Amino acid sequence: xxxxxxxxxxxxxxxxxxxxxxxxxxxxxxxxxxxxxxxxxxxxxxxxxxxxxxxxxxxxxxxxxxxxxxxxxxxxxxxxxxxxxxxxxxxxxxxxxxxxxxxxxxxxxxxxxxxxxxxxxxxxxxxxxxxxxxxxxxxxxx
Ligand SMILES: [Zn+2]
Numbered sequence: 739x740x741x742x743x744x745x746x747x748x749x750x751x752x753x754x755x756x757x758x759x760x761x762x763x764x765x766x767x768x769x770x771x772x773x774x775x776x777x778x779x780x781x782x783x784x785x786x787x788x789x790x791x792x793x794x795x796x797x798x799x800x801x802x803x804x805x806x807x808x809x810x811x812x813x814x815x816x817x818x819x820x821x822x823x824x825x826x827x828x829x830x831x832x833x834x835x836x837x838x839x840x841x842x843x844x845x846x847x848x849x850x851x852x853x854x855x856x857x858x859x860x861x862x863x864x865x866x867x868x869x870x871x872x873x874x875x876x877x878x879x880x
Contacts, residue, residue, distance in 0.1 A: 774786055786848070811846060818848060
């Protein structure tokens, strides 16, 4: 079944798949969070780290939740590193539409990366010291 159709159905019923996840889907868990396989994976063995409490933003986490979620992320990375040479973490913060979230419940993606044989050419600019200081001050005054 297609993910977009499933999402539409979740929204219509105001159903949160992360709050209602089957405990058999959980790979590792602690008091505050659990790790599961993504049901709409970007790649094979794509994991999600999901807080157990229904929150949209990380700003709503307690100190203990922050610690336990971070612990689980490290456990998830360790697990994937048994099989993959690298893991990419992804997280979207902000409101549902602006952040491009599909589920209104904060979660982290742990995306396994396969072995690459060629170095990727990086075309980013490198800021001079003066430019960097100017931009640091811009950000401080947001
Ligand atoms: Zn939820």
